[in-house]
Amino acid sequence: MKIEEIVHLIHQWTPPSLSESYDNVGLLTGDPKALCQGILITLDTTEAVVDEAIAGGYNLIISHHPIIFGGIKKLTGGNYIENTIIKAIKNDIAIFAVHTNLDNILSGVNHKIASLLQLKNTKILSPKKDIIYKLSTFVPIKGTDMVLKALFDAGAGHIGNYSEASFVTKGTGSFKGNDQSNPTIGKVNQLEKVEEHKIEVVLPKYAKNKVINALFEAHPYEEVAYDLILLSNDNQTIGSGMIGQLENPLPLEDFLALIKKTFNCGSIKYTPISKNIKTVAVCGGSGSFLRKEAMHQQADAYISSDFKYHEFFDSENLISFIDIGHYETEQYTKEIIFDYIKKNAVSLPTKISAVNTNPVLYF
Numbered sequence: 304m305k306i307e308e309i310v311h312l313i314h315q316w317t318p319p320s321l322s323e324s325y326d327n328v329g330l331l332t333g334d335p336k337a338l339c340q341g342i343l344i345t346l347d348t349t350e351a352v353v354d355e356a357i358a359g360g361y362n363l364i365i366s367h368h369p370i371i372f373g374g375i376k377k378l379t380g381g382n383y384i385e386n387t388i389i390k391a392i393k394n395d396i397a398i399f400a401v402h403t404n405l406d407n408i409l410s411g412v413n414h415k416i417a418s419l420l421q422l423k424n425t426k427i428l429s430p431k432k433d434i435i436y437k438l439s440t441f442v443p444i445k446g447t448d449m450v451l452k453a454l455f456d457a458g459a460g461h462i463g464n465y466s467e468a469s470f471v472t473k474g475t476g477s478f479k480g481n482d483q484s485n486p487t488i489g490k491v492n493q494l495e496k497v498e499e500h501k502i503e504v505v506l507p508k509y510a511k512n513k514v515i516n517a518l519f520e521a522h523p524y525e526e527v528a529y530d531l532i533l534l535s536n537d538n539q540t541i542g543s544g545m546i547g548q549l550e551n552p553l554p555l556e557d558f559l560a561l562i563k564k565t566f567n568c569g570s571i572k573y574t575p576i577s578k579n580i581k582t583v584a585v586c587g588g589s590g591s592f593l594r595k596e597a598m599h600q601q602a603d604a605y606i607s608s609d610f611k612y613h614e615f616f617d618s619e620n621l622i623s624f625i626d627i628g629h630y631e632t633e634q635y636t637k638e639i640i641f642d643y644i645k646k647n648a649v650s651l652p653t654k655i656s657a658v659n660t661n662p663v664l665y666f
């Protein structure tokens with residue numbers, strides 16, 4: 304398999320358009336046309352990880368955090384970012400980042416944290432808006448099934464746990480083609496009235512081009528009439544963080560002990576709360592931006608990392624903010640990527656890096 308084929312495979316699962324605007328996901332170094340010899344998966348790309356790739360014959364590193372993030376203006380060495388990139392390029396090692404696009408999908412890092420804590424009734428804590436389109440199109444009745452199938456195959460018609468969702472109404476379409484037209488039904492310069500179906504489906508923003516291309520391919524008319532409207536509905540399957548419930552409420556100390564064991568934490572920073580913990584919100588990585596949303600949804604605890612000192616004050620005995628460390632919240636991202644690659648018939652040597660890239664130690 305070529306490196307670009309693996310990139311494509313992963314982007315079908317975590318489309319880059321789902322990443323946040325500040326992010327830099329995708330293939331960061333390397334030749335997309337090169338044959339992949341093996342895949343090494345890591346949270347961070349460091350020189351030690353590149354060394355491991357060289358020694359093991361892996362020429363593709365898949366990393367959660369993008370090594371190229373801010374603007375790089377030179378590559379002369381001198382810091383770990385430049386040294387790592389130079390070493391990777393010199394040794395024909397491609398680096399591919401799957402970052403906030405993996406955070407934002409339902410099967411991503413927050414789902415993993417929630418499932419490790421055995422949370423029930425989980426849902427996205429902060430669903431994304433403005434990423435769903437409504438497509439309406441008008442098809443002669445005989446063409447309806449064909450067009451619907453093409454739209455579904457291209458990724459339209461998904462709502463929550465349902466696929467192939469559509470609404471079809473019957474009506475009369477009219478048109479009159481000019482001298483240059485070549486109408487499928489009727490004649491040029493003659494008004495035609497045809498029994499048609501109006502088909503309505505929703506589609507995710509990232510699938511827009513694919514769905515519109517499929518519509519044009521499958522639609523029997525020379526000119527395809529359609530409306531594409533951006534909806535302000537929440538998308539329940541895409542967004543940041545997750546919230547759910549523990550089966551049995553736990554006193555805070557017991558809950559902290561469970562977290563410490565589950566995530567192998569060197570230390571935990573937290574704010575107190577006098578009631579038991581039942582509803583739990585989580586967000587892998589730097590998630591303090593969701594602390595108010597976790598409170599708004601009446602979580603008893605919010606597990607994330609990188610809270611600032613003053614942000615802890617917001618908890619006010621209404622919620623326990625639990626900062627377990629950035630690496631600790633995201634360490635299982637490696638397993639998620641590994642499992643996806645193994646499940647999707649990539650028979651290449653694939654390994655989770657043995658390097659612990661956490662730059663933080665606990666004394």
Ligand SMILES: [Zn+2]
Binds near residue numbers: 368629633
């Ligand atoms: Zn992170």
